[in-house]
Amino acid sequence: MTNKIKFTDREKKLTRRLFWRNMFLGFNMSYTRQQGVAWDWVHQPVYRDIYKDDDQYWEAMQRNLEFFNTTPNMVGTVSGLAVSMEEENAKAPKGTFDTAGISGMKIGLMGPLAGIGDTFFSGVWGLIIMGIAISFAKQGNLVVAALPLIALIPNILIRWYGQKYGYKLGSQYIQKAVEDGVMTMFTKASSIVGVTVVGGMIATLVKVPVVFKTKINGTVFELQKVLDQILPAMLPLIVTIICFWLLRKNVSPVKVLIGVVIAGFLLTFLGITGA
Amino acid sequence: MTNKIKFTDREKKLTRRLFWRNMFLGFNMSYTRQQGVAWDWVHQPVYRDIYKDDDQYWEAMQRNLEFFNTTPNMVGTVSGLAVSMEEENAKAPKGTFDTAGISGMKIGLMGPLAGIGDTFFSGVWGLIIMGIAISFAKQGNLVVAALPLIALIPNILIRWYGQKYGYKLGSQYIQKAVEDGVMTMFTKASSIVGVTVVGGMIATLVKVPVVFKTKINGTVFELQKVLDQILPAMLPLIVTIICFWLLRKNVSPVKVLIGVVIAGFLLTFLGITGA
Amino acid sequence: MTNKIKFTDREKKLTRRLFWRNMFLGFNMSYTRQQGVAWDWVHQPVYRDIYKDDDQYWEAMQRNLEFFNTTPNMVGTVSGLAVSMEEENAKAPKGTFDTAGISGMKIGLMGPLAGIGDTFFSGVWGLIIMGIAISFAKQGNLVVAALPLIALIPNILIRWYGQKYGYKLGSQYIQKAVEDGVMTMFTKASSIVGVTVVGGMIATLVKVPVVFKTKINGTVFELQKVLDQILPAMLPLIVTIICFWLLRKNVSPVKVLIGVVIAGFLLTFLGITGA
Amino acid sequence: MILYQAFVVGLAMAFGKWINAYGSFAQLMPFITYILLAILLGKNPAQALIIGAAVELAFYGVMQIGAVLPQDTAVGGVLGVAFALILNQKPAVAVALAVPISMLAVIVWNLLKFWFTANVEVFEKYIAERNSHKFNRLWWIQIGVYELAYFLLAFLAILLGTAGIKAFVNSIPAQFLTGLTVAAGMLPAVGMAMLLKYVWNIAFLPFFIAGFALAAYLQLPIMAISIFGIVFGLIMFFIDRDINNIKTDKKVSNSKSNDEGDFFDD
Amino acid sequence: MILYQAFVVGLAMAFGKWINAYGSFAQLMPFITYILLAILLGKNPAQALIIGAAVELAFYGVMQIGAVLPQDTAVGGVLGVAFALILNQKPAVAVALAVPISMLAVIVWNLLKFWFTANVEVFEKYIAERNSHKFNRLWWIQIGVYELAYFLLAFLAILLGTAGIKAFVNSIPAQFLTGLTVAAGMLPAVGMAMLLKYVWNIAFLPFFIAGFALAAYLQLPIMAISIFGIVFGLIMFFIDRDINNIKTDKKVSNSKSNDEGDFFDD
Amino acid sequence: MILYQAFVVGLAMAFGKWINAYGSFAQLMPFITYILLAILLGKNPAQALIIGAAVELAFYGVMQIGAVLPQDTAVGGVLGVAFALILNQKPAVAVALAVPISMLAVIVWNLLKFWFTANVEVFEKYIAERNSHKFNRLWWIQIGVYELAYFLLAFLAILLGTAGIKAFVNSIPAQFLTGLTVAAGMLPAVGMAMLLKYVWNIAFLPFFIAGFALAAYLQLPIMAISIFGIVFGLIMFFIDRDINNIKTDKKVSNSKSNDEGDFFDD
Numbered sequence A, B, C: 001m002t003n004k005i006k007f008t009d010r011e012k013k014l015t016r017r018l019f020w021r022n023m024f025l026g027f028n029m030s031y032t033r034q035q036g037v038a039w040d041w042v043h044q045p046v047y048r049d050i051y052k053d054d055d056q057y058w059e060a061m062q063r064n065l066e067f068f069n070t071t072p073n074m075v076g077t078v079s080g081l082a083v084s085m086e087e088e089n090a091k092a093p094k095g096t097f098d099t100a101g102i103s104g105m106k107i108g109l110m111g112p113l114a115g116i117g118d119t120f121f122s123g124v125w126g127l128i129i130m131g132i133a134i135s136f137a138k139q140g141n142l143v144v145a146a147l148p149l150i151a152l153i154p155n156i157l158i159r160w161y162g163q164k165y166g167y168k169l170g171s172q173y174i175q176k177a178v179e180d181g182v183m184t185m186f187t188k189a190s191s192i193v194g195v196t197v198v199g200g201m202i203a204t205l206v207k208v209p210v211v212f213k214t215k216i217n218g219t220v221f222e223l224q225k226v227l228d229q230i231l232p233a234m235l236p237l238i239v240t241i242i243c244f245w246l247l248r249k250n251v252s253p254v255k256v257l258i259g260v261v262i263a264g265f266l267l268t269f270l271g272i273t274g275a
Numbered sequence D, E, F: 001m002i003l004y005q006a007f008v009v010g011l012a013m014a015f016g017k018w019i020n021a022y023g024s025f026a027q028l029m030p031f032i033t034y035i036l037l038a039i040l041l042g043k044n045p046a047q048a049l050i051i052g053a054a055v056e057l058a059f060y061g062v063m064q065i066g067a068v069l070p071q072d073t074a075v076g077g078v079l080g081v082a083f084a085l086i087l088n089q090k091p092a093v094a095v096a097l098a099v100p101i102s103m104l105a106v107i108v109w110n111l112l113k114f115w116f117t118a119n120v121e122v123f124e125k126y127i128a129e130r131n132s133h134k135f136n137r138l139w140w141i142q143i144g145v146y147e148l149a150y151f152l153l154a155f156l157a158i159l160l161g162t163a164g165i166k167a168f169v170n171s172i173p174a175q176f177l178t179g180l181t182v183a184a185g186m187l188p189a190v191g192m193a194m195l196l197k198y199v200w201n202i203a204f205l206p207f208f209i210a211g212f213a214l215a216a217y218l219q220l221p222i223m224a225i226s227i228f229g230i231v232f233g234l235i236m237f238f239i240d241r242d243i244n245n246i247k248t249d250k251k252v253s254n255s256k257s258n259d260e261g262d263f264f265d266d
């Protein structure tokens, strides 16, 4: 991919505007269109610029109110592509450009992009950043206030370059990446990072502190010590696996949550766990 | 594989009986038939039940006295399959079922199953369980008496479900697993676990404690320290590699064993090793 | 590959002589022929022995003065092969053996062998041995003087067996190894070792000791500690990555070197780093 | 006093919910909100962070994917931390309040989204009418209502709830608080399990085990585990690429040209 | 006294050898037998475990595969531990006795198996005679003889050997005991080497090295090494599956349908 | 005294440069030369090693590949260590001298190589003349000049430079020495970067990260990192072999026989 992309002044201005407006994609979601209304509001000024013809402008607004849903951070690419297609439409003699292609592209890309985006942003990046932030915050360290600057880097980069390349390089690359399986490979790699981190988090962040001890034949028997000798962080692992198993059985998260709270109280009242 | 298998009452009883009798497969092994006699004794009541015809019963007993040898823990699958085939034979009009198929299946499966079974039970599972047990026993911790309960879980499960699925689902699955290479892949994966554990054991369980020290130019020179700086557990590794190399040269294990004992004494008498 | 190779007495003598002479391959390199002159000096006695005919001998000397360049440690294989081909030439009726084949082989193999050789000897083995040697030398431990014995083992072995097998087994194996991708696989594996070690070295050998500290609201803020909490050895990593990036931009190593020295002084004068 | 407190908590809440939607800046993290909250309430920001850490830990890993939002952690977090700060309570108390609140607050979002959904046809009408002005007005009204709703929620909760919460908290027996701390410590298990469920594939099992073992046996911090996770992910990515290239090659050699393989080579 | 001791050691031995054959319950482990032994002998079970641990360590990794049984560790273990307990000796002494006994005891098993082999034709005859009763009788007689043989072996060893062993042990010089301890410490190397030989494949070399390095440098316990071993095994399993799928695909695409690939998908 | 010192440093230098070319014995390592140097100068060899370690660290990873030789580390090392030993200076001073000297000394090598290049046609002439004697004579003359050049370089540097270097070193302010030590500590970064550049391939990134993380978080020594590197290298080698076999199989099945796959099987 070349990184020499020339933009005209008009394009630069539009690009910047689109970038900022896209920040609002997460607002005003509805059950029926999800981010459809937001898409329209976001692209309003761009469509206005593209379609000198008022009929065409309103047609575009109406058309783009359709259902749309993706990870907001990933919207840049789709936005860029969609805008370049709308421009083709504007330039083409009336009736020769099939706008169904624009819808098709939006619908086709929003899924895979949400797959990668949710995995990466919620499942990996957010997890790591939050983990580090919590470890700072625990000590009351105000440095934590600086972390967002790092945290937002991939967010901003993907939004900005996604839109830029989406606009200029067209759909063939993304299409190709999907076909070549690069997209899947990337999601898989992200998931592996996520799963590894989750494994580590269980051992470090989930706490099931056992305080039970007793005397057997005069020697003190501390349950936690025996458990640690078999496998450190064994109970946090077991608790998480049980939760996971319940969720896979489609028990609602809220029920699992309540169940864990009850278990925590019960174990404490029984004198097994404590603080 | 579906886990909804319906058994009639008669089948349930037979199944349970076979399971318990199969525990005896390791007794009375001979050089010529290995577990052949035991197979016959184990399956006696089942054959009795299947073959109402006395001729057929004794023919089956005679036929099945043939050579048989597999990891006892893996016998369930073969047993289950064999019994289902004997039932076919019993139901089929005389002379239409070729009993050579039963022998073929037994001979064909006993090898791969022994490969997996020995690797997993002796090479991996036994090794791990024993390693943990020794570390408890070293401290005189009686908790060790509870470990067999965990240790026997895979033994029991594989015996029981192997027999159950063997009986009901027939040979196609196992056949398929062998053909697809899943069997090989599984053995390979098990071996990797085993090899990793052996590598670790060498560093933790084999001890070649060097006590040799001398003064060079007034500074104390401790051989063990220098060795540790180059590679911790270097001598245990070297001793094991030498043993391995000798065994691969087909030196008998007993000779290697005696050699190691002699080496231990020699090194000690020379003042190199000590306790 | 069989390891039973029979040499005649004459061959044994030649082999030994070639081995020792090849030690000089690194001397007298020129810009135009690199190791070409050295090749000739090295093979002089062998050519003398092969070509009873004086014309042929001097023709060979002239022919072999051509450009040649490979990792000296890898020369054995090419040497062995070349000598066996020269022998074919000597035996063949005049004009029937095309000596272009000898040149072709030398030119064809010197590249891949240099690739492996430089990667392995400079990039991996030298790095490891030097790393260990430095850690001994730092403590003034004279044991370091014994390390070369270990360090030279692969050097000697590859020289000796390379030459031996090159001479006897001919080019087909090496050709095959190149075609099968075994050569590439081996270089890749070596590079992985090298890259891993370089990663490790950065964290252990590159030092950017930050001494900056200040009081914020009465609590002492030590920059190094905060950096370590985020990522230990973060600054050494960043410095190395910057150097790497500059080198990839084809900035000359000398400039990078001077840049690092200046940076070290600057950071120290600013009170950020120190000793 | 209580009015002022209710007002600033309302502001912090509005800010928090804005961040929730704007630019997916949620990674700007609630901690910023907690620091803000502490400053506005005249409390120690470091203390707010410590309380906040306990709350975020209990929410750790909870995420919204697609339609399902099991807990509104922003609302739970702000109110939990606010009450704890105002009443000078321990982190465990903040957790005790944050978790149930976060579950209840989901209702508010559902109501809002219901109204937004009803408005979709109004937007459509405005487009049909070619009325940009009305379209934009409704857009901003919705955002305004969204913000106001959460502001009011927090404002009223503090104004009306503080006395009750105080009485409630003071009546909590010690053993109950211990139970609470234990329960809060166990809660991240739910978040972990949700994440696992989302990305799970049996082929990831070894990496899950590796992450666990690295943390359990080598006591590595989160950053280190993440780095090793990246190592695993990259290794598998490149192995997959190699395997994939063969597949592609195969198909290609059966049909057309071979220039696809080098998409990633450099 | 000595008679009682000989009797209970015989019982423990019979139990141990039963476990050796029954249900492949060997993983019920000799430690159970040692605890039993200590109780019957009126000794401290914890002490029996400590002695037993030394013995089992020297046997560690020794296994019977197919026909070759290099040591009868059950016999060596029970007698070694029994003598050490009766004579109140150190673990090193138990090892010193257990190792040679375990090698000698293989003879007993070979004799028994020889007799069983001779009996095969008797079993065949009974089948030809259609005589279930005799068939079963011989089966149980063989098991009885097997059990009795080991009972007597242990009984006689204790009854007749104790005095001699005592004299022998007391005459051992200190340096010899040191040598013994060192030798016992080195013995697991043989078991390890046997295991390696059984599963060896050059492609496993990296995992062997990894296991070693993890233990040598990170001082990880056995459990942790096993867990990392499982991680490696699983990773390779899934990579192999992917590679295998391509192979299968290839063959399949040349011949028949494509439904084999999803055997393992979930 | 100074003459003797200059002479022995010259000898050490000649030895060092010999080792540089002969048999690629560079892995015989400069430390041998430093020990030799210390003995000849009547200084403590252990001290020479400590100084030498600082210098080698600053050169660590620098290597010549193909035509580019950025630093002549042998010359820099011998002279740097020699001056530090003679003037009883700290390692940092040795580094301060070694680094610039190593860069300047590249000029000498370039001059020599230029002359060798000019001589190539002389060698050709001798071959045309069929004159073995002259051919060999020129060969040894070149080697003699090479050795002599470096001997003289060192000899003169010590003889003429020592006084100036001493004055210079004594005038170095403390802060400058601190800066020097810091700079020397950072220098290995350049060597590392050069190595990386040489072998880099994006697919190696995970292993680079792994090596870094293992050292940074687990404080493993070089040997351990190398061992883990070997583990990674071998694993990838065997996976590549498996993948490669499929490729080969494929091509083969399209053309000729199948006996290539077992080249590596054992």
Ligand SMILES: OC[C@H]1O[C@H](O)[C@@H](O)[C@@H](O)[C@@H]1O
Pocket: A034, A069, A070, A071, A072, A114, A117, A118, D064, D065, D066, D067
């Ligand atoms: O799943 C895609 C997308 O769906 C909704 O829009 C929200 O849940 C987002 O957080 C998510 O990224």
Ligand SMILES: OC[C@H]1O[C@H](O)[C@@H](O)[C@@H](O)[C@@H]1O
Pocket: B034, B069, B070, B071, B072, B114, B117, B118, E064, E065, E066, E067
């Ligand atoms: O190898 C298969 C099998 O052979 C024999 O029956 C015994 O050695 C068993 O322990 C082993 O499992």
Ligand SMILES: OC[C@H]1O[C@H](O)[C@@H](O)[C@@H](O)[C@@H]1O
Pocket: C034, C035, C069, C070, C071, C072, C114, C117, C118, F064, F065, F066, F067
């Ligand atoms: O690159 C091959 C080879 O080139 C030159 O001869 C020298 O730089 C050697 O050190 C190197 O091994």
